[in-house]
Amino acid sequence: MHDESTNTRYDSVNALQQISAKIEKAASKSGRSYSDITLVAVSKTFDTPEILPILKMGQRVFGENRVQEAKAKWPTLQKAFLNIQLHLIGPLQSNKAAEAIQLFDVIETINREKIAMVLAQEAKKQDKRLKFYVQVNTGLEPQKSGITPQDTVAFVRRCQTFHHLDIEGLMCIPPADENPGLHFALLEKLGREAGLSKFSMGMSRDFETAIAFGATSIRVGSAIFGHRI
Numbered sequence: 001m002h003d004e005s006t007n008t009r010y011d012s013v014n015a016l017q018q019i020s021a022k023i024e025k026a027a028s029k030s031g032r033s034y035s036d037i038t039l040v041a042v043s044k045t046f047d048t049p050e051i052l053p054i055l056k057m058g059q060r061v062f063g064e065n066r067v068q069e070a071k072a073k074w075p076t077l078q079k080a081f082l083n084i085q086l087h088l089i090g091p092l093q094s095n096k097a098a099e100a101i102q103l104f105d106v107i108e109t110i111n112r113e114k115i116a117m118v119l120a121q122e123a124k125k126q127d128k129r130l131k132f133y134v135q136v137n138t139g140l141e142p143q144k145s146g147i148t149p150q151d152t153v154a155f156v157r158r159c160q161t162f163h164h165l166d167i168e169g170l171m172c173i174p175p176a177d178e179n180p181g182l183h184f185a186l187l188e189k190l191g192r193e194a195g196l197s198k199f200s201m202g203m204s205r206d207f208e209t210a211i212a213f214g215a216t217s218i219r220v221g222s223a224i225f226g227h228r229i
């Protein structure tokens with residue numbers, strides 16, 4: 001474990017190898033293929049020296065939850081390493097949409113009409129093709145953003161046909177104190193109804209469950225990088 005008192009170097013390379021093995025095992029248990037599951041390494045709060053070891057190891061897909069933080073560290077790394085794929089996994093304000101379109105390859109947190117509209121306009125303006133996920137508030141939690149399950153299918157359709165956004169799939173963050181499987185199952189069902197087949201679900205504590213329920217990408221932070229301070 002990460003030793004905060006002496007700031008001993010945390011072995012993220014070893015942690016990532018162990019997680020890969022767990023992904024492989026969870027996938028095969030569900031009759032799925034390892035290559036169908038994308039590991040998004042959530043590097044929020046961690047800095048370049050902590051990210052470098054797993055970049056060198058070949059990890060290329062990363063998640064950040066804040067535009068400003070991502071902008072401070074990723075452009076340099078994107079020059080040094082080819083084919084980095086950056087996912088925005090935190091809520092986005094309209095006034096950061098231009099920067100988000102410029103910096104990210106996938107935006108996973110479309111959660112309202114206005115942000116769909118602004119992102120579509122910006123992507124067009126910058127002539128950049130991104131992939132998007134609609135975030136669903138499966139637990140109807142007031143403190144969490146996302147479309148309600150009831151409105152999800154219609155909202156996805158509107159993003160596609162009215163805003164012409166390339167909606168790849170759905171994303172959710174289940175309530176911390178509930179069985180995540182129920183939420184993953186709901187997300188999968190809504191996705192099928194909307195004609196989508198990609199599901200961003202599962203974090204450090206529940207990614208194996210998410211894989212069993214059909215996750216195509218999992219967002220893992222602390223299990224790779226250690227505890228966030």
Ligand SMILES: *Cc1c(COP(=O)(O)O)cnc(C)c1O
Nearest residue numbers: 042065089203204219220221222
């Ligand atoms: C921080 C974060 C994660 C990663 O959480 P861990 O528990 O550290 O794996 C995943 N998804 C979102 C949306 C996050 O903000």
